[in-house]
Amino acid sequence: MAIIVDKNSVILVQGITGKQGSFHTSQMLAYGAKVVAGVSPGKQGQTVHGVPVFDTVAQAVEMFPITASIIFIPAPGVKDAAFEAMSAGIKTLVIITEHVPLHDELDIMAYAEKQQVTIIGPNTFGIISPGQTKLGIMPNSIYTPGPVGVVARSGTLSYEIANQLTQNGLGQSTVVGLGGDRVVGLSFTEVLAKFEQDPATKAVVLVGEIGGNAEEEAALYIKEMTKPVVAFLAGSSAPPGKRMGHAGAIIERGKGTFQSKVTALTAAGAKVAALPWEVAELVRQSMGE
């Protein structure tokens, strides 16, 4: 088992003929992901690493039972691409693109909620269920199948953590990148709830950082969880957060700092690692090994 995507996921790549789209299609295929089609308007009839290219998502969906799409479209076109995929009935979208305008993200998320679509990103490294499939740009080599779910806000930091887990003999069920932007599709809480339901996941690692109040919200849910959670947070040495004017401060009301996150997570029963290389040992302990 895994969450959100698994070996049966049938994948579309939007923006497949671009440099990143093409390269990561090859990497996903090499990992064993079922990438069956790509979309690049005006490029119908071409193939990329043997994958057929279509002009529109609707055409691709007529040809294949696509369940998920990964988007490698430049930022100004992301809203259009995401709406196209959602309108075609695809229920899982991974948006790799960074620098997507905030208001486009608001529009995408509102439509996704209406269509009951799961969105990962934007500005994410994607999602991988080790040994099964990956939709993303993460290195293929550092993951191994196993019982630890990982959910992260930042990409490279999650590679560091996944690598440490693997080196310590702790495989992963699914590793999810929420995305680094202010408005993204999935929250920590939603992913934690999926891990809680997933029989293959025995413990969860949450990789967070200062700013916003997503970690504090997550803490409320962690209190209810039966599975152990280990957290690592970046930003312990950052000077008090640059606030986005009064309104930001009114929303946060003292949340969003490193200390408020550590306090909330600890009170909820999560173990918070002070340094990245402490994570694996804490996971091992929390699983009773």
Add this chain to the structure above:
Amino acid sequence: MKLYEYMGKDILRREGIPVPRGQAFLSPSGVADFAAQLPGIVVKSQVLSGGRGKAGGIKFPASAMEAEAAAQELLTSLVKDLPVHAVLVEEKLKIDREYYLAITVDGGKRKPLVIASAHGGMDIEEVPEEQIIKFHVDVHAGIQPYLGREVARRMGLPVSEVKPFSDLLVKLYHLFRKYDAELVEINPLVVSDGKLIAADAKITIDDEAAYRFPEWLPRVEERTDLELKAAEIGISFVELAGDIGVMANGAGITMATLDMINHFGGSPRNFMDAGGGAGTEATAKALEILLSTNPKVILVNIFGGITRCDDVARAFSQVKESIGISVPLVIRLVGTNEEAGIEILRQQGMSAYRNIEEAVAKAVELAGEAR
């Protein structure tokens, strides 16, 4: 991008939201002539920071001559440690009441959020939670006048103000969407002779949407020259006060690298996120920027995913051959094409750590020796 108050008010005016009569000046020349037309005068320093009033950045001169002197004084002073970009000379309003109104984005709820309070003015952060009204907006429905009437009711506004308030909120939301704003804040929104007027304006717009900003919209630059130079090559860079230059790839891992330096008792000179997928040229320029800040040591922490270790190593090799690397360079290099990268470094007599803990400890130790 944060806009100065006068720029924000310019947008409010364009969108039909009342603002005081006023004009911005980059020098004291012309201030007296303009001020002479106003019944009462206020001179406001234009800096990108709140709390100007308390910091002495807002003056209430009694005459046009005094206004010019006040402008002269503000333009040559620092307000909240910031140089004053301009002064806004405005009509001084008779203030009956002060409210607070803002629209921003609630990332957690993925929706715009209206924040309003009948207790505006200074120190809005101190206003108790129960006196603050919050409303999430469905972007498909937008804000219709009924929502303005409802917010006004909850604020306890008098009947005569309900329609003007509701109209203003509809316009403000329209502006928020049209200009890709992250934040539009009016504090205080004043009642003066029965009219609602935006006495201050704080607008932040989303840089990611810069490609669709209107032509006339001014560009405001807050970054230092070095930060700008880094931005030109697609690198996020912030100068700090310590002595260990840092380059990592990804915002989270860069932040964590600073934390680790701190943990071992060191002090970072900067935050440099070389991003995902930086190639040889960008990495070489990034290293040159780091060298120009005269750190005691440079610590590089690369976990290659999209970024290829051989590209990174080639960049270091290139800089070493062209301008030389004058300070100790501690490199941690793992991930995509790791072996090729380490071989390139070896040929240049450089080496790399695989373990992050050892690399950070070494960098801190070397910085200590050089101090």
